[in-house]
Amino acid sequence: MSAHETIQTEIEKNPVMLFMKGTPQFPQCGFSAAVVQILDYLGVEYGSMNVLQDDDLRQGIKTYSDWPTIPQLYVKGDFVGGCDIIREMFEQGELKPFLAEKGVLEAA
Structure with missing residues:
Protein backbone atom coordinates (compact mmCIF):
# COMPACT_ATOMS: atom_id res chain seq x y z
CA MET A 1 0.00 0.00 0.00
CA SER A 2 1.37 3.43 -0.90
CA ALA A 3 1.79 6.19 1.67
CA HIS A 4 -1.13 8.05 0.06
CA GLU A 5 -3.37 4.97 0.38
CA THR A 6 -2.30 4.43 4.00
CA ILE A 7 -3.07 8.06 4.85
CA GLN A 8 -6.46 7.90 3.09
CA THR A 9 -7.37 4.65 4.88
CA GLU A 10 -6.48 6.02 8.32
CA ILE A 11 -8.39 9.27 7.73
CA GLU A 12 -11.47 7.31 6.59
CA LYS A 13 -11.21 4.83 9.48
CA ASN A 14 -10.77 7.40 12.28
CA PRO A 15 -13.24 10.29 12.72
CA VAL A 16 -10.37 12.23 14.34
CA MET A 17 -6.90 11.40 13.04
CA LEU A 18 -3.60 12.91 14.12
CA PHE A 19 -0.41 12.49 12.11
CA MET A 20 2.36 13.32 14.54
CA LYS A 21 5.99 12.85 15.51
CA GLY A 22 5.99 10.12 18.11
CA THR A 23 2.94 8.67 19.82
CA PRO A 24 0.30 10.19 22.11
CA GLN A 25 2.03 8.44 25.03
CA PHE A 26 5.49 9.63 23.91
CA PRO A 27 5.36 12.67 21.59
CA GLN A 28 8.73 13.38 20.02
CA CYS A 29 8.30 17.09 19.35
CA GLY A 30 6.76 19.95 21.27
CA PHE A 31 4.19 20.73 18.58
CA SER A 32 2.87 17.17 18.53
CA ALA A 33 2.84 17.15 22.34
CA ALA A 34 0.78 20.36 22.39
CA VAL A 35 -1.90 18.95 20.06
CA VAL A 36 -2.06 15.68 22.04
CA GLN A 37 -2.42 17.68 25.27
CA LEU A 73 -5.13 16.94 12.43
CA TYR A 74 -8.03 15.60 10.36
CA VAL A 75 -11.65 15.58 11.51
CA LYS A 76 -14.27 13.62 9.57
CA GLY A 77 -11.94 13.41 6.59
CA ASP A 78 -11.12 17.12 6.45
CA PHE A 79 -7.73 18.65 7.22
CA VAL A 80 -8.16 21.06 10.15
CA GLY A 81 -4.60 22.25 10.64
CA GLY A 82 -1.34 21.94 12.48
CA CYS A 83 -0.31 22.90 15.98
CA ASP A 84 -0.69 26.68 15.62
CA ILE A 85 -4.21 26.42 14.19
CA ILE A 86 -5.35 23.83 16.76
CA ARG A 87 -3.84 25.84 19.62
CA GLU A 88 -5.46 29.06 18.38
CA MET A 89 -8.87 27.39 17.96
CA PHE A 90 -8.56 25.98 21.49
CA GLU A 91 -7.50 29.30 23.05
CA GLN A 92 -10.29 31.18 21.24
CA GLY A 93 -12.86 28.65 22.49
CA GLU A 94 -13.60 27.48 18.94
CA LEU A 95 -12.20 23.95 18.97
CA LYS A 96 -14.63 22.31 21.39
CA PRO A 97 -17.77 23.60 19.59
CA PHE A 98 -16.20 22.67 16.22
CA LEU A 99 -15.59 19.10 17.39
CA ALA A 100 -19.09 18.88 18.89
CA GLU A 101 -20.61 20.16 15.63
CA LYS A 102 -18.68 17.46 13.73
CA GLY A 103 -20.12 14.85 16.08
CA VAL A 104 -16.81 13.70 17.55
CA LEU A 105 -17.20 15.30 20.96
CA GLU A 106 -20.25 15.68 23.18
CA ALA A 107 -21.45 19.26 23.51
CA ALA A 108 -20.93 20.75 26.94
Missing part, protein backbone atom coordinates in the same frame (compact mmCIF):
# COMPACT_ATOMS: atom_id res chain seq x y z
CA ILE A 38 -5.32 19.71 23.83
CA LEU A 39 -7.14 16.66 22.44
CA ASP A 40 -6.66 14.73 25.68
CA TYR A 41 -7.84 17.71 27.74
CA LEU A 42 -11.03 17.89 25.67
CA GLY A 43 -11.54 14.13 25.96
CA VAL A 44 -11.46 13.52 22.22
CA GLU A 45 -10.97 9.97 20.99
CA TYR A 46 -8.54 9.96 18.09
CA GLY A 47 -6.33 7.75 16.01
CA SER A 48 -2.69 8.60 15.47
CA MET A 49 0.24 7.67 13.28
CA ASN A 50 3.90 8.25 14.04
CA VAL A 51 5.38 9.76 10.87
CA LEU A 52 8.90 9.15 12.20
CA GLN A 53 8.49 5.41 11.62
CA ASP A 54 8.24 5.75 7.85
CA ASP A 55 9.89 8.42 5.70
CA ASP A 56 7.39 7.80 2.87
CA LEU A 57 4.58 8.54 5.32
CA ARG A 58 6.40 11.59 6.67
CA GLN A 59 6.76 13.08 3.20
CA GLY A 60 3.44 11.70 1.97
CA ILE A 61 1.33 13.48 4.58
CA LYS A 62 2.86 16.81 3.58
CA THR A 63 1.94 16.16 -0.06
CA TYR A 64 -1.49 14.76 0.83
CA SER A 65 -2.54 17.90 2.71
CA ASP A 66 -0.36 20.39 0.85
CA TRP A 67 0.76 21.48 4.33
CA PRO A 68 4.50 21.57 5.12
CA THR A 69 4.52 20.80 8.84
CA ILE A 70 3.65 18.03 11.26
CA PRO A 71 1.48 17.44 13.31
CA GLN A 72 -1.61 17.44 11.13
Whole structure:
Protein backbone atom coordinates (compact mmCIF):
# COMPACT_ATOMS: atom_id res chain seq x y z
CA MET A 1 0.00 0.00 0.00
CA SER A 2 1.37 3.43 -0.90
CA ALA A 3 1.79 6.19 1.67
CA HIS A 4 -1.13 8.05 0.06
CA GLU A 5 -3.37 4.97 0.38
CA THR A 6 -2.30 4.43 4.00
CA ILE A 7 -3.07 8.06 4.85
CA GLN A 8 -6.46 7.90 3.09
CA THR A 9 -7.37 4.65 4.88
CA GLU A 10 -6.48 6.02 8.32
CA ILE A 11 -8.39 9.27 7.73
CA GLU A 12 -11.47 7.31 6.59
CA LYS A 13 -11.21 4.83 9.48
CA ASN A 14 -10.77 7.40 12.28
CA PRO A 15 -13.24 10.29 12.72
CA VAL A 16 -10.37 12.23 14.34
CA MET A 17 -6.90 11.40 13.04
CA LEU A 18 -3.60 12.91 14.12
CA PHE A 19 -0.41 12.49 12.11
CA MET A 20 2.36 13.32 14.54
CA LYS A 21 5.99 12.85 15.51
CA GLY A 22 5.99 10.12 18.11
CA THR A 23 2.94 8.67 19.82
CA PRO A 24 0.30 10.19 22.11
CA GLN A 25 2.03 8.44 25.03
CA PHE A 26 5.49 9.63 23.91
CA PRO A 27 5.36 12.67 21.59
CA GLN A 28 8.73 13.38 20.02
CA CYS A 29 8.30 17.09 19.35
CA GLY A 30 6.76 19.95 21.27
CA PHE A 31 4.19 20.73 18.58
CA SER A 32 2.87 17.17 18.53
CA ALA A 33 2.84 17.15 22.34
CA ALA A 34 0.78 20.36 22.39
CA VAL A 35 -1.90 18.95 20.06
CA VAL A 36 -2.06 15.68 22.04
CA GLN A 37 -2.42 17.68 25.27
CA ILE A 38 -5.32 19.71 23.83
CA LEU A 39 -7.14 16.66 22.44
CA ASP A 40 -6.66 14.73 25.68
CA TYR A 41 -7.84 17.71 27.74
CA LEU A 42 -11.03 17.89 25.67
CA GLY A 43 -11.54 14.13 25.96
CA VAL A 44 -11.46 13.52 22.22
CA GLU A 45 -10.97 9.97 20.99
CA TYR A 46 -8.54 9.96 18.09
CA GLY A 47 -6.33 7.75 16.01
CA SER A 48 -2.69 8.60 15.47
CA MET A 49 0.24 7.67 13.28
CA ASN A 50 3.90 8.25 14.04
CA VAL A 51 5.38 9.76 10.87
CA LEU A 52 8.90 9.15 12.20
CA GLN A 53 8.49 5.41 11.62
CA ASP A 54 8.24 5.75 7.85
CA ASP A 55 9.89 8.42 5.70
CA ASP A 56 7.39 7.80 2.87
CA LEU A 57 4.58 8.54 5.32
CA ARG A 58 6.40 11.59 6.67
CA GLN A 59 6.76 13.08 3.20
CA GLY A 60 3.44 11.70 1.97
CA ILE A 61 1.33 13.48 4.58
CA LYS A 62 2.86 16.81 3.58
CA THR A 63 1.94 16.16 -0.06
CA TYR A 64 -1.49 14.76 0.83
CA SER A 65 -2.54 17.90 2.71
CA ASP A 66 -0.36 20.39 0.85
CA TRP A 67 0.76 21.48 4.33
CA PRO A 68 4.50 21.57 5.12
CA THR A 69 4.52 20.80 8.84
CA ILE A 70 3.65 18.03 11.26
CA PRO A 71 1.48 17.44 13.31
CA GLN A 72 -1.61 17.44 11.13
CA LEU A 73 -5.13 16.94 12.43
CA TYR A 74 -8.03 15.60 10.36
CA VAL A 75 -11.65 15.58 11.51
CA LYS A 76 -14.27 13.62 9.57
CA GLY A 77 -11.94 13.41 6.59
CA ASP A 78 -11.12 17.12 6.45
CA PHE A 79 -7.73 18.65 7.22
CA VAL A 80 -8.16 21.06 10.15
CA GLY A 81 -4.60 22.25 10.64
CA GLY A 82 -1.34 21.94 12.48
CA CYS A 83 -0.31 22.90 15.98
CA ASP A 84 -0.69 26.68 15.62
CA ILE A 85 -4.21 26.42 14.19
CA ILE A 86 -5.35 23.83 16.76
CA ARG A 87 -3.84 25.84 19.62
CA GLU A 88 -5.46 29.06 18.38
CA MET A 89 -8.87 27.39 17.96
CA PHE A 90 -8.56 25.98 21.49
CA GLU A 91 -7.50 29.30 23.05
CA GLN A 92 -10.29 31.18 21.24
CA GLY A 93 -12.86 28.65 22.49
CA GLU A 94 -13.60 27.48 18.94
CA LEU A 95 -12.20 23.95 18.97
CA LYS A 96 -14.63 22.31 21.39
CA PRO A 97 -17.77 23.60 19.59
CA PHE A 98 -16.20 22.67 16.22
CA LEU A 99 -15.59 19.10 17.39
CA ALA A 100 -19.09 18.88 18.89
CA GLU A 101 -20.61 20.16 15.63
CA LYS A 102 -18.68 17.46 13.73
CA GLY A 103 -20.12 14.85 16.08
CA VAL A 104 -16.81 13.70 17.55
CA LEU A 105 -17.20 15.30 20.96
CA GLU A 106 -20.25 15.68 23.18
CA ALA A 107 -21.45 19.26 23.51
CA ALA A 108 -20.93 20.75 26.94
